[in-house]
Amino acid sequence: IAFIVRRWKLLNRKDLAVYFIMGTENCKNENPLHLLEEALQAGITIFQLREKGKQPLVGKELEQFAMKCKALCKQYQVPFIINDDVDLALKIDADGVHVGQDDAPLQEIRKKFQGKIIGVSVHNEEEMMNAVKWGADYVGIGPIYETKSKPDAKKPEGVTFLKKARNMYPDFPIVAIGGITPMNAKEVLESGADGVAVISAICDSGNRKETVQLLKGFKLIEKKEF
Ligand code: TZP
Numbered sequence: 018i019a020f021i022v023r024r025w026k027l028l029n030r031k032d033l034a035v036y037f038i039m040g041t042e043n044c045k046n047e048n049p050l051h052l053l054e055e056a057l058q059a060g061i062t063i064f065q066l067r068e069k070g071k072q073p074l075v076g077k078e079l080e081q082f083a084m085k086c087k088a089l090c091k092q093y094q095v096p097f098i099i100n101d102d103v104d105l106a107l108k109i110d111a112d113g114v115h116v117g118q119d120d121a122p123l124q125e126i127r128k129k130f131q132g133k134i135i136g137v138s139v140h141n142e143e144e145m146m147n148a149v150k151w152g153a154d155y156v157g158i159g160p161i162y163e164t165k166s167k168p169d170a171k172k173p174e175g176v177t178f179l180k181k182a183r184n185m186y187p188d189f190p191i192v193a194i195g196g197i198t199p200m201n202a203k204e205v206l207e208s209g210a211d212g213v214a215v216i217s218a219i220c221d222s223g224n225r226k227e228t229v230q231l232l233k234g235f236k237l238i239e240k241k242e243f
């Protein structure tokens with residue numbers, strides 16, 4: 018029972034409501050930690066540090082930055098996830114890691130990540146089945162729409178596979194990603210996503226509080242769970 022309770026507490030579907038992703042390259046002229054704190058104050062429900070691009074932080078600098086992000090997330094009681102870098106996630110005791118299909122096999126990561134969150138990007142039924150089978154805590158599906166934030170992103174998929182995935186797994190935590198904004202979030206949530214994962218919608222927003230509330234508000238309207 019303890020195991021079940023622990024696993025259950027790891028991640029709830031509602032934690033995916035507004036999944037903010039950021040790295041220093043997404044912050045333009047703003048201080049990344051300041052931007053993250055504003056997003057936390059605005060009500061994001063989970064955060065992923067995704068350090069990519071031409072001049073990413075690496076080594077000790079990345080580690081120190083990640084530690085500061087972790088401390089901020091803890092202050093707001095928001096799960097802190099690290100993209101790709103399993104060793105860094107372990108080293109600084111992040112709440113979890115998010116991996117793609119090109120990263121280490123899920124079975125191996127799961128062994129190292131007992132009691133931590135593992136998210137996996139999936140694009141088709143087979144990848145989805147494997148993610149569920151090998152113990153992912155949630156999957157990310159996308160890109161749904163055209164994105165400017167990932168140069169090597171696949172072609173936008175629309176909501177076709179998202180709907181299929183939801184039909185296959187009625188209760189599995191699913192977050193949608195790629196070009197999502199308050200303008201199109203409703204379609205994504207109606208297609209079965211538990212939440213939206215965004216970079217630019219929050220990083221480039223002139224009013225982060227309003228943006229996060231809009232992204233959340235659709236969910237409150239959509240999920241009549243009372
Ligand atoms: N994976 C698929 S699309 C994407 C990632 C990391 C980028 C999402 O960024 P945006 O700005 O919300 O489109």
Ligand code: MG
Binds near residue numbers: 100101115116118
């Ligand atoms: Mg990856």
